[in-house]
Amino acid sequence: MLCDSHIHCAFSSDSTTDPVIIIEKSISLGISKIWFTDHCDMDYPDHDDLFVLDFPSYFQALKKLQSDYHSQIQIFIGVEMGLQPHLANRIQTIVESYPFDFVIGSTHTVSRKDPAFPSFYQNQSIEEGLHSYFQEIFQNLSSTNFYDTCAHLDYAVRYLPNKDQDFHLEKYMPDIELILQYLIQQDKSLEVNTGGFRCGLGRTNPGTKILERYYELGGTNITLGSDAHTPEYLAANFEEVASTLAHIGFDHFCIYENRQKI
Numbered sequence: 001m002l003c004d005s006h007i008h009c010a011f012s013s014d015s016t017t018d019p020v021i022i023i024e025k026s027i028s029l030g031i032s033k034i035w036f037t038d039h040c041d042m043d044y045p046d047h048d049d050l051f052v053l054d055f056p057s058y059f060q061a062l063k064k065l066q067s068d069y070h071s072q073i074q075i076f077i078g079v080e081m082g083l084q085p086h087l088a089n090r091i092q093t094i095v096e097s098y099p100f101d102f103v104i105g106s107t108h109t110v111s112r113k114d115p116a117f118p119s120f121y122q123n124q125s126i127e128e129g130l131h132s133y134f135q136e137i138f139q140n141l142s143s144t145n146f147y148d149t150c151a152h153l154d155y156a157v158r159y160l161p162n163k164d165q166d167f168h169l170e171k172y173m174p175d176i177e178l179i180l181q182y183l184i185q186q187d188k189s190l191e192v193n194t195g196g197f198r199c200g201l202g203r204t205n206p207g208t209k210i211l212e213r214y215y216e217l218g219g220t221n222i223t224l225g226s227d228a229h230t231p232e233y234l235a236a237n238f239e240e241v242a243s244t245l246a247h248i249g250f251d252h253f254c255i256y257e258n259r260q261k262i
Contacts (some may be wrong), residue, residue, distance in 0.1 A: 003033040003255055004235045006080070006104060006151070006193060006225020011038040011058050013051050015229040019061065023069055025231035033074040033255065034234075035102050036062055037225070041082030042090060045112045051082065055098055076257060078102035081147060083140035084109060095146040102256040104191065104225075105147030107155070110136040115156035126166050130156060134175035141182055148256050149189035149223045152196075152205035153179065163201055169209055176206075180214045188221070189254050189261070190214055192245065194237045195227030204241055208248070215248050221261070224253050 004026070009019040019036060026034050038058065041051035059077060066075045081091055083105050095103055110133050113120045121129050133156045141150060153176070160166040169176075183190055196205040204211075211222075222245070228234045245253075255262050 001033070002029070002031045002235060002238065003035075003224065003253075004031055004226050004228070004238075005035040005078070005102060005223050005255060006037050006191065006227050007034055007234065008038055008080075008227070008229045009036060011036070011053060011061075012229070013039065017230050019065060021231050022228075022234065023065060023073060023075065026234055027069075027073050029235055031073065031235055033076065035076045035078045035225075035256075037078040037080045037102065037104050039080050039082065040094065041106075041108055042087055043084060044082065045109055045114060053079065055094070059098060076101035078104060078256070080104040080106050080151065082106055082108050083144065083147070085139050085143045088144040091144050092146050099258070101258055102149075103147045103259070104149055104151045105141060105144075106151040107133070107137045107140050116159045126160060127171060130167070130172055131175060134172055134179065138175070138179050138182065141179065141186075141188070145186070147188070148259065148261070149191045149221075149254075150179070150183055151191045151225075152193040152227065153190065153210060154206045155193075158196060158199040158201055158205065164203075164207075169207075173213070176210060177213065177217070180210075180217055180219060183221075184214075184217060184219050189223045190219060190221065191223045191225055192241060192253075193225055193227050194241060195233075197237045198227070198233055204237075204244075208244060211245070212248050215250065220250070220252075221254050222250060223255070
């Protein structure tokens with residue numbers, strides 16, 4: 001069963017792709033289930049409304065597409081929720097107000113700065129910035145229960161000047177292990193995001209060593225998503241990643257329907 005649980009379309013501010021194009025490309029690839037998970041990043045730095053999702057329009061459009069394509073592919077409605085510590089109550093209100101199938105919890109900002117931009121490191125070293133990034137992820141995940149999976153755990157590495165050459169994992173593993181242990185304790189999932197290939201990392205987010213450590217700690221719940229914003233990246237590198245996951249020891253992945261883990 002080929003499933004892609006992390007997909008963006010034109011309802012996200014960083015995509016212009018018509019959802020119909022995503023659906024038809026998915027059908028052509030033999031994908032049986034897809035999850036639209038467009039961005040909701042409230043209070044995004046300097047652009048408070050940049051990633052504010054129009055939920056009524058979103059659900060109206062996707063519900064119609066579910067009906068139109070029901071005989072060809074299963075379409076699920078999710079959201080990629082940008083977590084920040086002060087947003088816990090607002091996130092809860094949104095998640096409880098709409099019938100999501102799946103909620104991705106992401107950390108795109110740290111102290112009102114996005115580590116995707118060089119300005120994040122203006123007054124701190126890369127090491128200081130990455131420590132604060134992983135510590136913020138833990139704070140975000142523990143501030144709300146209204147998410148199903150933790151997205152692209154080492155997302156910030158995508159945007160380092162020299163990518164993995166600037167990322168010395170052993171320095172951050174204590175921070176990362178706290179996150180992994182928390183996810184396991186809370187029965188949440190860890191996302192394996194293939195967007196790292198698209199961004200020049202040549203690997204998933206998180207990478208193999210973090211996935212191995214998650215497995216060693218007893219983690220079994222993983223979700224698999226391409227983070228595609230355009231159709232050519234749908235289910236990208238899934239076959240390769242499935243082989244890596246099986247080699248580590250994983251024997252299943254998780255999907256969510258009506259917020260229920262399967």
